[in-house]
Amino acid sequence: xxxxxxxxxxxxxxxxxxxxxxxxxxxxxxxxxxxxxxxxxxxxxxxxxxxxxxxxxxxxxxxxxxxxxxxxxxxxxxxxxxxxxxxxxxxxxxxxxxxxxxxxxxxxxxxxxxxxxx
Amino acid sequence: xxxxxxxxxxxxxxxxxxxxxxxxxxxxxxxxxxxxxxxxxxxxxxxxxxxxxxxxxxxxxxxxxxxxxxxxxxxxxxxxxxxxxxxxxxxxxxxxxxxxxxxxxxxxxxxxxx
Numbered sequence: 001x002x003x004x005x006x007x008x009x010x011x012x013x014x015x016x017x018x019x020x021x022x023x024x025x026x027x028x029x030x031x032x033x034x035x036x037x038x039x040x041x042x043x044x045x046x047x048x049x050x051x052x053x054x055x056x057x058x059x060x061x062x063x064x065x066x067x068x069x070x071x072x073x074x075x076x077x078x079x080x081x082x083x084x085x086x087x088x089x090x091x092x093x094x095x096x097x098x099x100x101x102x103x104x105x106x107x108x109x110x111x112x113x114x115x116x117x118x
Numbered sequence: 119x120x121x122x123x124x125x126x127x128x129x130x131x132x133x134x135x136x137x138x139x140x141x142x143x144x145x146x147x148x149x150x151x152x153x154x155x156x157x158x159x160x161x162x163x164x165x166x167x168x169x170x171x172x173x174x175x176x177x178x179x180x181x182x183x184x185x186x187x188x189x190x191x192x193x194x195x196x197x198x199x200x201x202x203x204x205x206x207x208x209x210x211x212x213x214x215x216x217x218x219x220x221x222x223x224x225x226x227x228x229x230x231x232x
Contacts, residue, residue: 004160035220045161045208045223091160104168105151105176106221108160 002027004094006109013082014117020067021077021112023092031097034068034075035106040088048090051075053097079114087116120145122224124209129229131196131203139194139227141209148214150192151221154178155206164207167192168214196229204231 003026013019025034036048051059051068058066063083067076079086092109122143131137143150149168153161163176167186181200186192192211196203206228210221 009158043206043226045210047220050220093160104149105163105166106161108162110158110160 002029002032002094002096002107004092004107004109006090006092006112008112009110010113010115012115012117013079015082015084017082018078018080019082019114021079021090021092021114023075023077023109025073025075025092025094025107027073027094027096029096033095033097034066035093035095036064036066036075036077037091037093037108038086038088039091039111040085045091049077082116084116084118087114089113122209122211122222124207124224124227126227127225129227131229131231133231134198136195136197137229139196139207139209139229141192141194141224142190143192143209143211143222143224144190145211145213145222146189147211147222148189149212150186151210151212152176152182152184152192152194153208153210155208155226161208164194203229205229 005024032053034051038046038048049061049064063080065078089111091111093106125140151166152164155161162178164182165184167173170189173186183195208226209224212221
């Protein structure tokens, strides 16, 4: 079974600074998807960024980018120019590419609570 | 606007009662999912459905039941057999289970056992 580990329960960053959230995962699969979801105080889960494991190029979405290291099974999220609205719980998630059935489920880490200080 | 609605937002249950959480989507998605979120934990999959009239158990299905009679609806019943039902419940959907497309989430239901 796949597992996702987020080793930083809490992080803080100053407004306009850069912060990196860590995520490692364990899988025996070679093809899969990785996601970062954001859960603000409203508790609505919002997709931040996603990465296909077969793509070597790191995904970017505006101020959000990832550092995907397949061999190390690492998938960190970098937030540049942090804004107050970035304050939220961030979850790393894994999904198999193939297999059908429950292989399509998302496996989540326990989350990192990000605080943005003005 | 397309999206996922969950009701109620807050739900209180007495010991021994069954309660049903509603999840409706108008995104025309085939796949729907129920997750449970506990403090300090990530989301854990309860049940999922890839198509109407079909559903499968997830990792923590004991004490829960679902139905999928319509594409738009995927209600979750928390039965009295669920020993610790107090949690935040999230419903999600995706275009189809095998695609790259993301899962979209509803706003959640907070269930508290009195």
